[in-house]
Amino acid sequence: MDAPFDLAVVCDDDPDIALAAKLALRGMFKEIETLASPRELQDFIKARAPDAILLDLNFERAATDGSEGLDYLGRIMTADPEAAVVIITAHGAVSVAVEAIKRGASDFVAKPWSNERLAATVRSAAALRQTRLEAQLERGRSSELGHNGETPLLGDSEAMERVRTLIDRAAPTDANVLILGENGTGKEIVAREIHRKSRRSGQPMLSIDLGATAESLFESELFGHTKGAFTGASGDRMGRLKAADQSTLFLDEIGNLPLHLQPKLLTALEQRQVVPLGSNRPVTIDVRVVAATNLTSDRLGDETRFRQDLLFRLNTIEIHLPPLRARRDDIPRLLEHYLRLYERKYERPERLVPADVMEPLVKHDWPGNVRALRHAAERAVIMADGTAYRLDDFPLPQRHEGAALSLVPGSLNLDQLERQMIERALRMHHFNISLAASELGLSRGALYRRMEKHGL
Numbered sequence: 130m131d132a133p134f135d136l137a138v139v140c141d142d143d144p145d146i147a148l149a150a151k152l153a154l155r156g157m158f159k160e161i162e163t164l165a166s167p168r169e170l171q172d173f174i175k176a177r178a179p180d181a182i183l184l185d186l187n188f189e190r191a192a193t194d195g196s197e198g199l200d201y202l203g204r205i206m207t208a209d210p211e212a213a214v215v216i217i218t219a220h221g222a223v224s225v226a227v228e229a230i231k232r233g234a235s236d237f238v239a240k241p242w243s244n245e246r247l248a249a250t251v252r253s254a255a256a257l258r259q260t261r262l263e264a265q266l267e268r269g270r271s272s273e274l275g276h277n278g279e280t281p282l283l284g285d286s287e288a289m290e291r292v293r294t295l296i297d298r299a300a301p302t303d304a305n306v307l308i309l310g311e312n313g314t315g316k317e318i319v320a321r322e323i324h325r326k327s328r329r330s331g332q333p334m335l336s337i338d339l340g341a342t343a344e345s346l347f348e349s350e351l352f353g354h355t356k357g358a359f360t361g362a363s364g365d366r367m368g369r370l371k372a373a374d375q376s377t378l379f380l381d382e383i384g385n386l387p388l389h390l391q392p393k394l395l396t397a398l399e400q401r402q403v404v405p406l407g408s409n410r411p412v413t414i415d416v417r418v419v420a421a422t423n424l425t426s427d428r429l430g431d432e433t434r435f436r437q438d439l440l441f442r443l444n445t446i447e448i449h450l451p452p453l454r455a456r457r458d459d460i461p462r463l464l465e466h467y468l469r470l471y472e473r474k475y476e477r478p479e480r481l482v483p484a485d486v487m488e489p490l491v492k493h494d495w496p497g498n499v500r501a502l503r504h505a506a507e508r509a510v511i512m513a514d515g516t517a518y519r520l521d522d523f524p525l526p527q528r529h530e531g532a533a534l535s536l537v538p539g540s541l542n543l544d545q546l547e548r549q550m551i552e553r554a555l556r557m558h559h560f561n562i563s564l565a566a567s568e569l570g571l572s573r574g575a576l577y578r579r580m581e582k583h584g585l
């Protein structure tokens with residue numbers, strides 16, 4: 130049977146205590162190390178990042194008040210701010226234990242301990258550490274995805290002003306928000322704005338992209354699971370709904386949530402509780418949900434695909450993000466922003482966009498919306514030379530209206546055919562990337578890459 134955690138370290142100079150602790154934690158960790166002195170702990174933690182640390186503060190013997198042990202605790206927390214430290218105290222030394230918790234320890238157990246209590250305490254400390262690390266990873270991942278954390282929501286068109294007003298009204302209220310818009314229109318940025326302006330902004334926003342997660346993992350990703358709940362569930366895992374406790378959960382591509390899981394999400398939101406897979410014990414949650422989809426209101430209103438009671442839970446406030454071609458006024462501003470950003474990134478000089486270059490860019494339909502415009506700006510910065518940008522620097526397709534819909538190829542060049550097929554699928558599905566991708570038998574990622582290649 131697999132142990133749920135990798136490594137624990139027991140730091141106690143009394144070998145009997147160290148051995149007893151090792152025995153009590155058997156099976157929970159793949160490896161349990163013992164250290165006789167806390168002096169070695171800091172290096173050990175830096176090198177091996179243990180999942181849990183049992184630390185004896187040694188205050189019985191340290192003539193005074195355990196301050197030496199507390200000092201070591203401080204160093205541990207510096208070496209690993211998410212360290213899961215369980216303090217071993219002498220019976221009755223509660224005030225030192227409380228001080229230790231104030232300084233970052235997760236919990237304490239008093240000697241003599243019951244093995245069950247020790248195991249339960251260490252298990253929850255290690256699980257908490259794991260969740261925090263996952264949340265950090267999540268934060269890192271989200272900011273890698275296009276650095277949305279730092280991207281301001283740009284656009285002065287009337288449509289964007291309306292979106293901003295809605296964000297400002299919705300953000301402080303805790304109401305669930307549903308954001309509708311084609312791919313690349315900025316739904317994730319809007320979700321981040323809502324979180325940033327909400328009373329939950331002190332906590333990181335978590336997200337789950339139901340368009341990029343394997344469907345078989347939806348349930349456990351959302352609700353969590355207990356050890357052994359299914360083959361491969363080697364330990365307890367907290368779901369995103371619980372991990373986002375006190376914060377905001379961004380449910381991206383909610384339209385992909387299969388019908389059979391929709392009632393479970395609805396119940397969780399209504400009752401503010403989740404029941405992890407394999408468990409029958411509900412866990413309380415306090416989560417604000419911001420969901421997004423590229424489905425149109427009509428498609429979402431189709432109850433054979435989306436439960437209307439869940440929709441009503443999610444769309445207390447609805448924000449529609451219009452496609453870029455419906456707010457062309459925003460194009461120059463967005464383009465200038467991303468050109469400057471990439472000029473700085475690639476250390477290229479600032480170049481002008483002459484009016485005769487801007488005009489076709491503004492007229493372009495941008496089926497991939499702002500994401501595609503951002504890619505085009507990046508490519509132009511890399512390609513350009515001379516003092517100003519030229520139209521050739523931007524990867525726009527030659528426009529031959531109607532021709533893209535014709536299946537009779539003007540050429541047998543595979544590359545050109547591929548582009549025609551992609552354009553055709555995109556138009557057929559009104560630029561909905563997910564639907565176009567499935568029409569073409571591609572993943573969304575693969576379609577994005579091809580759109581980029583063809584400058585669509």
Ligand SMILES: Nc1ncnc2c1ncn2[C@@H]1O[C@H](COP(=O)(O)OP(=O)(O)OP(=O)(O)O)[C@@H](O)[C@H]1O
Pocket residue numbers: 275276277280281282283284310311312313314315316317318319381423463499500503
């Ligand atoms: N109003 C905007 N201002 C600045 N940048 C924007 C804006 N809208 C979108 N972007 C940029 O476009 C890219 C796509 O945005 P985002 O990921 O928010 O879109 P999305 O609608 O969530 O896309 P998808 O549905 O494909 O997940 C990001 O790099 C983002 O920074």
